[in-house]
Amino acid sequence: MHRYRFLLSRQWVILTLVAIALIPTMVKLGFWQQHRYEQRTARNDLVSAALHAKPVPVERLTAPGHAVTRTEKYRTVTATGAFDTAQQVVVRRRTNADGEVGFHVLTPFVLDDGKVLLVNRGWVPANGAQTAFPEVPAPPSGRTTVTGRLMADETTAASGIKNVTGLPDRQIMLIDSAREARRLGARVLGGYIQQTAPEPPGGSPEQISDPGSEDAPLNYAYMIQWWLFAAGVPVGWWFLVRREIREQEEAAAAERRSEPSEPGEPATV
Known part of the structure; x- marks a missing residue:
């Protein structure tokens, strides 16, 4: 597990905490957009029904x-x-x-x-x-x-x-x-x-136009977007972890290549 020891560094602790905080925040924003979508859809249906009702x-x-x-x-x-x-x-x-x-x-x-x-x-x-x-x-x-x-x-x-x-x-x-x-x-x-x-x-007077429909599909798109962002946070975090491990392994391999294989022998180039 020493390869993950870097996660205890100050930089990685802060990054991990930020990632953990972002996930529920984005999920909550997605539910808020879902609520707005349902509200606007209901309002549009109500207005449409009223406008088309018999006088x-x-x-x-x-x-x-x-x-x-x-x-x-x-x-x-x-x-x-x-x-x-x-x-x-x-x-x-x-x-x-x-x-x-x-x-x-x-x-x-x-x-x-x-x-x-x-x-x-x-x-x-x-x-x-x-x-x-x-x-x-x-x-x-x-x-x-x-x-x-x-x-x-x-x-x-x-x-x-x-x-x-x-x-x-x-x-x-x-x-x-x-x-x-x-x-x-x-x-x-x-x-x-x-x-x-x-x-x-x-x-004149210029008559007032019918009320327009509110853009409910836009809220639906935002809802999906926030939830995709929430799902992408742990994926992005794991990608950064794997990149850090790969860079550390490459640095360690380069350091081994530069060390002499036997005492008194020149370093490998």
Whole structure:
């Protein structure tokens, strides 16, 4: 076993400890990526099912004070009533498909039974600093039917957007049905919808595109990668050990060749 005595050297002890620590760390990272893969796959399946579900009346899925659930989010809903543009607000710091910063237009939609549905009609440009209320094309007047994707109320925790105060008139940071209910003094349905129909004439406000799928296969690839790395650590460690032994044996053989075979004889060259 003297040939492995070098493993007790400071350098090899440190290398071995690092290798031992890396294996469970990489295995754990692989399981984390597996968890992310399962989460994203489940989310993609849920979104796809919601987007392809048959449209239903909005009040079948939400009501005043209701918190929209994961299974209800992105469901296509319909509502009949009239837009109340006098109470319209805009949501700051929102981007369109090209990454331009502007506003989302949030217009109360008064249903036939008197309840209010918040409708995100789409994106409009800021036209400079976001201090003045932007130019917003008017929605259809009178009684109309709208279609859209049901969305949950926005929160800072979910969106990362701070709900700051002291904003310019009729501007908000987050869409919150409970807060809008207090502002409007009305029975506001929980959540809001992203309008998909009728399409605005002239393409403004610019409608919000369907939510894209998250890249779950990438997480699966990372999972396999981490586990391969974990399996490769002991293989790499053993390769280095065998190389060290081979180099020591070659050095010992070279030293023997350089020593005289008999006393008084010249060294072998």
